[in-house]
Amino acid sequence: MSWRTVLVTKPSKLDYSMGYLAVRDVDSTVRIHISEISVLIVESTARSVTVALMNELIDKKGKGDFL
Numbered sequence: 546m547s548w549r550t551v552l553v554t555k556p557s558k559l560d561y562s563m564g565y566l567a568v569r570d571v572d573s574t575v576r577i578h579i580s581e582i583s584v585l586i587v588e589s590t591a592r593s594v595t596v597a598l599m600n601e602l603i604d605k606k607g608k609g610d611f612l
Contacts, residue, residue: 547583
C-alpha cells in the first residue's frame with residue numbers, strides 16, 4: 546500500500562536496509578518501509594543514494610523516473 550510522499554531536504558545518505566528506506570543525516574536516522582512510499586523527492590544533489598536502494602525502488606514500484 547503506497548501512500549507516503551517522502552521529501553528529503555537535508556544533506557543525508559539514502560540507503561536500503563531490510564525492506565526499509567533508511568535516511569541518515571548527522572542528527573538521526575529515519576526508516577520507512579518501501580511498501581509505504583508512493584513518491585520519493587530528493588530536493589538537491591547533495592545526497593548519497595545507494596544502488597541497492599534505487600534497484601529496490603525500481604523492482605517494487607516498477608517505474609524508475611530519475612531526473
